[in-house]
Amino acid sequence: MTHYDLVIIGTGSGNSILSPEFADWKTAIVERGTFGGTCLNVGCIPTKMFVHTADLAATPAKSSRYGVDEELTGVRWTDIRDRVFGRIDPIAAGGSTYRRQHADNGNVTVYDGTGRFTGMKELTVTGADGETRVLTADRFVLAAGSRPIVPSVAGLDEVGFQTSDTIMRLDQLPRRLGIIGSGFVAAEFAHVFSSFGVEVTLIARSGLLLRHEDTEIATRYTEVAQQQYDIRLNHDTVRAVRRDDGAVSLEMLSQSGTDELVVDEVLVAVGRRPNSDLLDPGVTGVEVDEAGRVVVDEYQQTAVDGIYALGDLSSKYQLKHVSNHEARVVQHNLLHPDDRIEADHRFVPSAVFSSPQIASVGLTEEEAREQGIRYVVGRAEYAGIAYGWAMEDTTGFAKILADPDTGLLLGAHVIGPQASTVIQPVIQAMSFGLTAPAMARGQYWIHPALPEIIENALLDLKLAEG
Numbered sequence: 023m024t025h026y027d028l029v030i031i032g033t034g035s036g037n038s039i040l041s042p043e044f045a046d047w048k049t050a051i052v053e054r055g056t057f058g059g060t061c062l063n064v065g066c067i068p069t070k071m072f073v074h075t076a077d078l079a080a081t082p083a084k085s086s087r088y089g090v091d092e093e094l095t096g097v098r099w100t101d102i103r104d105r106v107f108g109r110i111d112p113i114a115a116g117g118s119t120y121r122r123q124h125a126d127n128g129n130v131t132v133y134d135g136t137g138r139f140t141g142m143k144e145l146t147v148t149g150a151d152g153e154t155r156v157l158t159a160d161r162f163v164l165a166a167g168s169r170p171i172v173p174s175v176a177g178l179d180e181v182g183f184q185t186s187d188t189i190m191r192l193d194q195l196p197r198r199l200g201i202i203g204s205g206f207v208a209a210e211f212a213h214v215f216s217s218f219g220v221e222v223t224l225i226a227r228s229g230l231l232l233r234h235e236d237t238e239i240a241t242r243y244t245e246v247a248q249q250q251y252d253i254r255l256n257h258d259t260v261r262a263v264r265r266d267d268g269a270v271s272l273e274m275l276s277q278s279g280t281d282e283l284v285v286d287e288v289l290v291a292v293g294r295r296p297n298s299d300l301l302d303p304g305v306t307g308v309e310v311d312e313a314g315r316v317v318v319d320e321y322q323q324t325a326v327d328g329i330y331a332l333g334d335l336s337s338k339y340q341l342k343h344v345s346n347h348e349a350r351v352v353q354h355n356l357l358h359p360d361d362r363i364e365a366d367h368r369f370v371p372s373a374v375f376s377s378p379q380i381a382s383v384g385l386t387e388e389e390a391r392e393q394g395i396r397y398v399v400g401r402a403e404y405a406g407i408a409y410g411w412a413m414e415d416t417t418g419f420a421k422i423l424a425d426p427d428t429g430l431l432l433g434a435h436v437i438g439p440q441a442s443t444v445i446q447p448v449i450q451a452m453s454f455g456l457t458a459p460a461m462a463r464g465q466y467w468i469h470p471a472l473p474e475i476i477e478n479a480l481l482d483l484k485l486a487e488g
């Protein structure tokens with residue numbers, strides 16, 4: 023048994039905690055998978071490298087309307103894949119080597135294996151070879167993340183399936199891809215694989231894709247997606263069968279009866295669950311809610327003094343900018359126990375890097391209504407701004423919700439080109455308490471750039487006089 027000042031479980035955002043200020047702490051970091059966690063290895067970074075490549079591959083099909091005739095003459099899948107992982111894999115390996123070997127980390131021990139609590143502030147780490155080591159510590163940081171949920175579909179295990187962890191490393195592109203799910207992962211991979219020439223079918227249980235978004239945005243996305251992919255709405259996948267020709271048949275139930283889809287690969291994208299079951303934090307007195315999330319207070323501390331948690335393991339926001347923010351809060355609170363800071367979850371933005379992109383911050387119209395919050399809505403279309411004309415955009419728009427009396431912003435939702443970038447000034451305005459009129463007229467808006475859509479939506483708000 024070895025005792026530490028601090029043990030961190032998980033090398034995603036957890037790895038960023040160990041700054042030089044911890045140089046005289048005896049610390050350990052435990053990792054069961056690839057060093058660097060989800061975002062670097064199988065999440066944000068590789069997906070966006072594929073998305074950018076997909077944007078390029080999709081351009082020729084759209085170019086003739088501008089009088090430019092382009093042709094996509096090839097998609098070299100293994101070159102695309104190897105460029106992405108040729109960049110990422112060395113970063114993960116370098117991060118691991120740095121923690122294990124660099125002089126900066128003389129106080130850090132890296133343990134490869136799965137950590138599981140076996141007593142009060144006692145963690146047993148089991149390596150791939152079955153060898154176990156017991157670590158005790160004064161403080162722990164639980165940063166063990168989440169993993170893809172596999173839906174209970176009869177025969178799925180037997181036919182085999184991909185998740186976001188595996189699909190980016192395929193050896194060859196499938197001809198037909200069936201995606202079970204209709205959230206972030208489904209929308210981004212539909213864009214990627216369809217742009218590379220794969221026949222993509224999305225199977226959604228509900229009547230709307232991306233239904234966590236503002237309904238107007240989700241409705242527009244669903245309409246646009248129906249032009250791009252085969253979409254089966256209100257379909258429940260009930261069985262998967264391997265056919266004699268090697269393809270997979272997915273059997274579905276819908277309101278109108280049964281349906282069948284034949285594909286070469288199946289991507290499962292129905293959400294992610296926190297890895298709390300692997301960690302068994304109840305043994306050390308840490309509470310877990312019914313969704314499997316570790317319960318934390320405003321300081322990111324669990325029910326146990328000195329045990330903090332962050333990121334996908336404990337947060338309802340499964341987003342890297344949130345896990346990074348929470349890691350900074352935990353880092354501060356470990357170093358300054360008498361002057362702790364609170365995590366700020368007031369205005370958490372998100373973006374789906376789909377085609378078209380979607381970005382969102384604050385309340386949706388449905389949430390404002392449910393919560394009885396008074397609001398007005400300002401709208402603007404990409405087709406109504408000069409750069410939108412240049413792009414010939416016909417489907418994108420922005421909507422902004424504001425308090426009619428104070429003019430303070432309540433939420434913003436954008437669907438269209440570069441939505442993930444266009445929304446940033448609204449996030450800033452909400453975070454710093456800027457009102458809509460002050461934001462619209464208190465600064466220049468570069469003409470004719472895409473953020474003019476935000477300026478127009480702000481000017482469209484009908485606020486109370488005075």
Ligand SMILES: Cc1cc2nc3c(=O)[nH]c(=O)nc-3n(C[C@H](O)[C@H](O)[C@H](O)COP(=O)(O)OP(=O)(O)OC[C@H]3O[C@@H](n4cnc5c(N)ncnc54)[C@H](O)[C@@H]3O)c2cc1C
Nearest residue numbers: 032034035054055059060065066137167333334340341342
């Ligand atoms: C396909 C995909 C695309 C995404 N794209 C975006 C995006 O564009 N923008 C965005 O903001 N977010 C995105 N996300 C979400 C983002 O990746 C996560 O929110 C973020 O990485 C969570 O970080 P974390 O530190 O909480 O967990 P992780 O990075 O998952 O780290 C947890 C680590 O703990 C290890 N671990 C788990 N259990 C144990 C145990 N018992 N013992 C030892 N080690 C353990 C795991 O192996 C893992 O390495 C994406 C996610 C996916 C899946």
Ligand SMILES: NC(=O)c1ccc[n+]([C@@H]2O[C@H](COP(=O)([O-])OP(=O)(O)OC[C@H]3O[C@@H](n4cnc5c(N)ncnc54)[C@H](O)[C@@H]3O)[C@@H](O)[C@H]2O)c1
Nearest residue numbers: 173203204205206207208227291292293294340373374375
């Ligand atoms: N750009 C980004 O920031 C980004 C990209 C990818 C993933 N992520 C993060 O990863 C998380 C996981 O992504 P995801 O797309 O897997 O989850 P998600 O929660 O975004 O969407 C899952 C979808 O699957 C549906 N679903 C649930 N069970 C189902 C079942 N049995 N059959 C069919 N459909 C079912 C849900 O109704 C939901 O629409 C996201 O919530 C997000 O936080 C973020």
